[in-house]
Amino acid sequence: MNGIDTTHLLSVLEHTARLLKDMGSPAREASAVAAHAAIRAELGDALQAGDSPALAAAVVKAVRVLMAQLKMLRMDAANFRLKMLAQTLKDGAGIRYRLLQHPSCRSTHEAVAMLMHMSDCLALSA
Numbered sequence: 001m002n003g004i005d006t007t008h009l010l011s012v013l014e015h016t017a018r019l020l021k022d023m024g025s026p027a028r029e030a031s032a033v034a035a036h037a038a039i040r041a042e043l044g045d046a047l048q049a050g051d052s053p054a055l056a057a058a059v060v061k062a063v064r065v066l067m068a069q070l071k072m073l074r075m076d077a078a079n080f081r082l083k084m085l086a087q088t089l090k091d092g093a094g095i096r097y098r099l100l101q102h103p104s105c106r107s108t109h110e111a112v113a114m115l116m117h118m119s120d121c122l123a124l125s126a
Contacts, residue, residue, distance in 0.1 A: 006047060006055070013062050020069045025076050035065050
């Protein structure tokens with residue numbers, strides 16, 4: 001159809017959709033499957049009709065849906081990283097790391113002493 005390799009285009013879209021579904025949140029899997037089915041149906045209808053403008057519109061819509069799902073996947077990954085970071089900070093590892101990076105601390109013992117001094121200062125000010 002007008003020099004467009006639709007077979008290759010469809011296989012790339014299908015592969016991308018499958019990857020996004022597999023890597024995405026299980027809570028969003030049902031909506032991802034429904035969106036991919038709708039995209040597939042719209043692309044199939046446009047191919048059957050042999051209508052180039054309809055095919056172009058369906059491809060654009062498919063890419064937009066996939067990009068929206070990619071954005072959600074990136075947000076899920078960022079939220080996971082933040083959750084892991086929060087757990088690390090909650091355990092106090094972040095404070096220990098920061099104190100050990102301080103130029104005046106050459107050992108863990110000095111870092112603990114500095115931390116104790118800081119907590120005493122905070123207790124006095126409260």
